[in-house]
Amino acid sequence: MSENEGWCTIESDPGVFTELITKIGVKDIQVEELYTLDSSEYDRLKPVLGLIFLFKWEKEEENRTISDNENIFFANQVIQNACATQAILSVLLNSEGIELGEELSNFKSFVGDFPPMMKGEAIGNSELIKETHNSFTVQDPFIFSKKKNRKPSDAFHFISFIPFQGKVYELDGLKKGPYCLGDCTPDNWLEIATPFIQKRMEKYSQGEIRFNLMAVIKNRQTTLQEKILTLEKKKNDLEIKLSELNSGSGGDNKEESGGATPTTKEDLNFMINVVNNDIEEANNEILMEQEKFRNWKDENIRRKHNFTPLILNLIKGLAEKDNLQPLIQKAKDQISQKQQQHK
Amino acid sequence: MNRPPQDVEFKAGKAKLTGTTVTSDSRKGYLKFGVTPEGLTCVQWRPRDSSAYEDEFYFAPGESKFIKVPACKTGRMYYLNFSGSDQKEFYWLQEANVEGDAKIEKALKVIESYIPDDDDDEEMVVDTPPPTTTIKQEPPKNPTINEVSLSQPKPTTTPPPSATNLDFIKDLFSNLPTQPKQPQITLGKILTAENLIPFLRENPEIKKDLIQYLPEEYQKDENMINEVLHSAQFLQSIETLDYAIHEGHGPEIVSLLGYEPSIASQRGVEGFLTNIQEGTNKKKNNK
Numbered sequence: 001m002s003e004n005e006g007w008c009t010i011e012s013d014p015g016v017f018t019e020l021i022t023k024i025g026v027k028d029i030q031v032e033e034l035y036t037l038d039s040s041e042y043d044r045l046k047p048v049l050g051l052i053f054l055f056k057w058e059k060e061e062e063n064r065t066i067s068d069n070e071n072i073f074f075a076n077q078v079i080q081n082a083c084a085t086q087a088i089l090s091v092l093l094n095s096e097g098i099e100l101g102e103e104l105s106n107f108k109s110f111v112g113d114f115p116p117m118m119k120g121e122a123i124g125n126s127e128l129i130k131e132t133h134n135s136f137t138v139q140d141p142f143i144f145s146k147k148k149n150r151k152p153s154d155a156f157h158f159i160s161f162i163p164f165q166g167k168v169y170e171l172d173g174l175k176k177g178p179y180c181l182g183d184c185t186p187d188n189w190l191e192i193a194t195p196f197i198q199k200r201m202e203k204y205s206q207g208e209i210r211f212n213l214m215a216v217i218k219n220r221q222t223t224l225q226e227k228i229l230t231l232e233k234k235k236n237d238l239e240i241k242l243s244e245l246n247s248g249s250g251g252d253n254k255e256e257s258g259g260a261t262p263t264t265k266e267d268l269n270f271m272i273n274v275v276n277n278d279i280e281e282a283n284n285e286i287l288m289e290q291e292k293f294r295n296w297k298d299e300n301i302r303r304k305h306n307f308t309p310l311i312l313n314l315i316k317g318l319a320e321k322d323n324l325q326p327l328i329q330k331a332k333d334q335i336s337q338k339q340q341q342h343k
Numbered sequence: 344m345n346r347p348p349q350d351v352e353f354k355a356g357k358a359k360l361t362g363t364t365v366t367s368d369s370r371k372g373y374l375k376f377g378v379t380p381e382g383l384t385c386v387q388w389r390p391r392d393s394s395a396y397e398d399e400f401y402f403a404p405g406e407s408k409f410i411k412v413p414a415c416k417t418g419r420m421y422y423l424n425f426s427g428s429d430q431k432e433f434y435w436l437q438e439a440n441v442e443g444d445a446k447i448e449k450a451l452k453v454i455e456s457y458i459p460d461d462d463d464d465e466e467m468v469v470d471t472p473p474p475t476t477t478i479k480q481e482p483p484k485n486p487t488i489n490e491v492s493l494s495q496p497k498p499t500t501t502p503p504p505s506a507t508n509l510d511f512i513k514d515l516f517s518n519l520p521t522q523p524k525q526p527q528i529t530l531g532k533i534l535t536a537e538n539l540i541p542f543l544r545e546n547p548e549i550k551k552d553l554i555q556y557l558p559e560e561y562q563k564d565e566n567m568i569n570e571v572l573h574s575a576q577f578l579q580s581i582e583t584l585d586y587a588i589h590e591g592h593g594p595e596i597v598s599l600l601g602y603e604p605s606i607a608s609q610r611g612v613e614g615f616l617t618n619i620q621e622g623t624n625k626k627k628n629n630k
Binding site: 138210298299301302303304305306307308309310311312313314315316317318319320321322323324325327328330331332334335338339 | 348349380390393395397527528530532533534538539542546549552553556557558560561570571574575576577579580581583584596599600613616619620622623624627
């Protein structure tokens with residue numbers, strides 16, 4: 001992996017990534033960490049635009065053939081530290097129906113015909129992407145060098161899994177091109193991708209190698225708001241039917257198509273309750289999402305801040321009020337006490 | 344971007360070296376090796392009935408060594424070696440299954456040989472540590488082996504090794520001080536929210552003065568500082584400072600604060616703080 005050319009390392013955290021892509025100009029997208037690969041989790045989070053798998057890179061045998069689909073945006077990974085950001089871009093630049101924002105859209109058209117290596121270099125050279133990425137690095141307040149030994153260490157890297165034009169693809173920036181994993185529909189692509197991810201997870205588990213998985217999804221608050229609108233319309237329809245029944249006008253007891261729509265008062269009331277509960281649940285989820293975004297925002301504020309002056313001035317303050325020594329003694333006592341208790 | 348190895352925690356007891364004899368503390372405990380967000384190796388010991396760590400040591404990447412003591416009859420005595428000093432901390436394994444010891448050693452080797460990969464003096468922070476001081480448990484997010492925990496259902500542990508004569512170590516210990524080991528103080532133990540929040544409440548003028556050191560977005564609300572004190576990022580910064588002092592940068596930091604560094608600041612965190620107190624007192628007296 002070549003020089004990092006001014007790209008810093010950043011935390012692999014969904015809050016970091018979500019804010020990063022928003023700052024680049026992408027609208028309405030968030031990143032979530034996945035802890036399980038089951039369909040209930042996918043259902044909860046959909047629509048899922050792509051999955052990003054982070055693991056320890058090993059030189060592995062590659063027997064697969066590269067896909068010849070030239071429409072996929074595939075870039076080689078040129079900058080090690082840009083790994084995560086590039087994985088996310090590979091999902092975003094291949095997604096349909098999302099707003100990339102002006103700058104990323106321009107970037108996409110500009111590099112559209114470049115071969116993979118040049119695309120990777122273009123990403124590395126993009127001031128916008130690099131500076132946004134770097135703004136999330138955790139400050140090292142000291143110039144004291146802690147790194148005396150620099151052993152060649154194992155690299156970590158990301159690969160993305162995306163649905164694209166009816167097939168699932170694996171995008172690995174260290175390979176020559178994308179790999180096609182099979183046919184899919186927009187609704188089942190995750191099920192197709194899952195076994196491939198699982199195989200890797202099992203392989204790395206055996207080697208005691210850590211990894212994690214993230215999903216790039218549509219902003220949940222937006223998805224939930226849309227869901228609520230649909231539910232309210234449904235509720236409205238049900239209430240109209242109910243009032244028609246009550247006033248004896250309109251509707252009758254004839255079953256409608258397949259008996260899907262309730263026709264009795266009891267059934268209607270029951271359905272209205274169900275819909276009300278669903279609306280309430282969705283509203284609660286929106287509140288939780290808002291809370292989560294507030295926490296992410298706070299964490300990002302703190303990440304960018306150098307706390308050393310605060311710490312040193314706290315110590316100064318304690319000293320001025322003669323509180324340092326008592327606290328030192330208290331800490332020592334706590335330790336000794338525990339030792340004494342067992343003698 | 345080098346992902347740090349798994350934490351390793353196993354049953355172990357402490358032991359003390361006095362002269363050339365190592366005497367075991369019979370208490371049951373846990374010894375934990377882990378890698379901090381800054382890439383430091385952190386070794387902690389706690390008694391089994393407590394979640395608070397009694398001992399805590401930090402090492403630069405690649406500098407911690409957990410070495411077996413060959414002279415010990417039961418073969419399960421180890422010591423934590425501090426490069427650049429004669430300090431040695433002794434521990435004896437208490438895991439019921441002796442055959443698991445090799446696996447522990449192997450997992451520790453991974454941690455010992457881990458060097459974080461970083462460029463441009465920046466560090467990779469992979470996991471944000473939890474904001475509490477309890478044990479760092481990774482959420483059960485993936486099917487990797489989380490910790491090398493070999494606990495057996497049997498409630499008993501192996502008996503402590505009897506006092507072992509370790510004459511052969513005498514040469515290595517020629518400079519070892521004879522006073523008993525002092526409990527390790529770290530800034531992390533002192534600058535806790537528990538200690539600081541009441542202090543700030545009782546000293547509003549100090550609290551007010553500290554606002555300027557908070558992130559800009561927090562400066563409007565004077566109570567944001569309480570939230571900061573609990574935060575993972577704040578705790579990480581304290582850890583970095585602890586490490587810097589441990590590495591001997593105490594005097595430099597003291598002068599940064601405008602005080603005269605004394606020998607005290609070279610003696611770990613306690614010395615560092617003593618130096619600050621001395622500096623503060625001097626300033627007060629000069630007023």
